[in-house]
Amino acid sequence: MTDAEFVRAYEIAGADFTNAGRASTGIKETLKNMGLPSALIRRVAIAAYEAEMNTVMYARRGTMTLRVTPEDVTIDVRDEGPGIPDITLAMQEGYSTATPEMREMGFGAGMGLPNIRRNTDELVITSEVNRGTALMMTVHVS
Amino acid sequence: MSDTGEADVKAQAGALSLADVRAAVNGVALWCPDDSPAVSGIVAADLMSDVLVDARPGYVLVTGLVNVQVIRTAAIADLAAVVFARGKTVPADVVDLARQMNVPVFASHDKLFEAAGRLYALLGGGPAGPGRRRQA
Numbered sequence: 602m603t604d605a606e607f608v609r610a611y612e613i614a615g616a617d618f619t620n621a622g623r624a625s626t627g628i629k630e631t632l633k634n635m636g637l638p639s640a641l642i643r644r645v646a647i648a649a650y651e652a653e654m655n656t657v658m659y660a661r662r663g664t665m666t667l668r669v670t671p672e673d674v675t676i677d678v679r680d681e682g683p684g685i686p687d688i689t690l691a692m693q694e695g696y697s698t699a700t701p702e703m704r705e706m707g708f709g710a711g712m713g714l715p716n717i718r719r720n721t722d723e724l725v726i727t728s729e730v731n732r733g734t735a736l737m738m739t740v741h742v743s
Numbered sequence: 744m745s746d747t748g749e750a751d752v753k754a755q756a757g758a759l760s761l762a763d764v765r766a767a768v769n770g771v772a773l774w775c776p777d778d779s780p781a782v783s784g785i786v787a788a789d790l791m792s793d794v795l796v797d798a799r800p801g802y803v804l805v806t807g808l809v810n811v812q813v814i815r816t817a818a819i820a821d822l823a824a825v826v827f828a829r830g831k832t833v834p835a836d837v838v839d840l841a842r843q844m845n846v847p848v849f850a851s852h853d854k855l856f857e858a859a860g861r862l863y864a865l866l867g868g869g870p871a872g873p874g875r876r877r878q879a
Contacts, residue, residue: 618811626819626844647819647820650816650819707790707791707806708812709790719796
C-alpha cells in the first residue's frame, strides 16, 4: 500500500443484463481520466468486461475492485455463485457452459477466460464450487 | 443464432470513412454526428467475445445481434461504429446508449454475410475467403 494507490469498488448484480458492462465502462473512464496509455486502458477494459459478464451470467452477485499504482493496474473480481469445477477446462478456448439465453446476449462463446488471460500480464483464478470465484487480474503499467 | 462469421480485414490507412461503410451496405444512420472519421478495419460477428478478440481500435462491427451489449462491447473495444444487419428493428434503448457512449450506429437490410462481403470487397480484400484470424 502506497500513497499513490487509487482504489474504487463496483457492485455487480447477477442476471442484470441491462446494466452488465457498466462497471467496466466506469473503470475505462477512470483510467482515461488518469491519462494512462490507450492501449493499456483497452486491455484492462476488455479483461474487466469479460469478467463482469461472467459474473452477471453465472453468479448471484459480485464485486469488482480497481486498484491503480504507478506500476500496475489490478482488478479483483469476487463473486458469490456456482464456482468453476475445473478451471483448466474453463481456460480452454471454446469450452462453455453457457445457456441459450446467455448466447442470445452475445456471450458464452467459451472465450471469456482465455480472453482475460490474453489481455492481462498476470491472472490468478481461485474457485470453490457452490461458493464462488475470484479473479485477480494485473496489467503492468510500464 | 450465435452463428458467427468473421471477416477481419485491415483497411488501407485513411482510405475508408464511416460514410463509405454506410453507402456500401445501403445503411441508414440511426445515430452518427459525423461520418468522416477513418475506419481501420471491419469485423463481422454475433458473439461479442469474438469481437473482443478480433477487433482492433477503429474497426466497424457488423452484426446481426441487436441489444445494448453490442454498444457496450463497441465502446470497450474502441470501435469506430456498429452496423446492425438483417433489417432488424433496433430498439430505442440501444440507440440511446449508443448516443450516450458516442458509438455511431447504422442499420442495413443486408444479411450479415452480404454486408460483410460488400465491405470486404470495398476494402480490396480480393476473392472471398476467411479473414486473417489474429493472434494477440
